[in-house]
Amino acid sequence: MKLQETKKHLLLSGLIALVFGLTVYPTKAQAQIIDQLDVNIPFQFHAGSAKLPAGQYIVQILADSDLTVMEIKSANDSTSTLLEVRDTQANGTPAKSELIFNKYGNRYFLEKAFEEGSPNGSRVTDFSYEKRVGQAAADGEEHVPAHKRGKQGT
Numbered sequence: 001m002k003l004q005e006t007k008k009h010l011l012l013s014g015l016i017a018l019v020f021g022l023t024v025y026p027t028k029a030q031a032q033i034i035d036q037l038d039v040n041i042p043f044q045f046h047a048g049s050a051k052l053p054a055g056q057y058i059v060q061i062l063a064d065s066d067l068t069v070m071e072i073k074s075a076n077d078s079t080s081t082l083l084e085v086r087d088t089q090a091n092g093t094p095a096k097s098e099l100i101f102n103k104y105g106n107r108y109f110l111e112k113a114f115e116e117g118s119p120n121g122s123r124v125t126d127f128s129y130e131k132r133v134g135q136a137a138a139d140g141e142e143h144v145p146a147h148k149r150g151k152q153g154t
Contacts, residue, residue, distance in 0.1 A: 034061075034115065035060075035115065035148045035149060036058050036059070036060040036148070036149035037058070037059040037060070037097050037099075037113070037115065037146040037147065037148060037149065038056070038057075038058060038075070038146060038147045038148075038149050039056070039057050039058075039059060039099055039144055039145070039146035039147070040055070040056050040057075040144075041054055041055065041056075041057055041099070041144055042054055042144070043108050043142075044108070045101060045107075045108040045109065045110060046107065046108065046109045046110065047072050047081050047083055047109075047110040047124065048081065048083045048084070048110075048124060048126040049126060050081035052072070052074075052079055052081065053079070055074055055075070056074065056075035056076075057072055057073065057074055057075060058071075058072070058073050058074075058075060058149065059071070059072050059099065059113055059146065061085070061122065062082075068084060068085060068086065069082055069083065069084060069085065070082070070083045070084075070085045070113065070122055070124070071083075072110070083110070083124050083125075083126065084124070084125045084126060085113075085122035085123060085124055085125060086122070086123055086125055087120060087121075087122070087123070088112055088120075088121050088122065088123035089119055089120060089121070090112075090114050090119040090120075090121060092119065093117060093118065093119045094114045094115075094116055094117070094118075094119070095116060095117075096116050096145050096146075096147075097113075097114060097115045097116045097145065097146040097147060097148065098113075098114055098143050098144060098145050098146055099112070099113050099143075099144045099146055100112040100113070100114075100141055100142070100143055100144075101141065101142040101143075101144065102141060103141065103142050108142060109124075109127075110124055111123065111124055111141075112124070113146070115148070116148075
């Protein structure tokens with residue numbers, strides 16, 4: 001009888017430890033663009049299948065999208081597009097918020113967005129047009145600084 005009680009006690013202790021471990025263990029972070037970002041993009045660019053002019057934009061992850069849809073809209077609300085995104089990681093923690101574009105000749109394609117202080121960001125998943133244009137090797141990346149909405153001069 002004593003052996004059965006000991007086994008039950010060990011099993012119960014193990015179960016409690018497992019439940020505690022699962023509640024304390026950090027889960028995989030979702031896309032970490034929490035705030036709206038203000039960005040001045042100095043060149044015409046593609047965001048998914050949309051072609052957008054140079055200008056001031058507001059970038060945000062739509063809260064009701066399970067953090068998988070990014071909206072990029074012009075500051076004057078004249079242009080807007082929705083992009084499907086997935087989680088991505090920066091090589092380091094960005095000191096400033098930024099958008100990263102792939103560059104092919106004089107064409108720019110939005111690839112990633114990061115918010116300052118977080119290595120977790122968002123990566124655009126629709127590369128269909130970019131793949132067609134990018135048959136030649138990429139010229140490089142272009143990083144464009146962004147600022148948290150309402151925060152100026154940083």
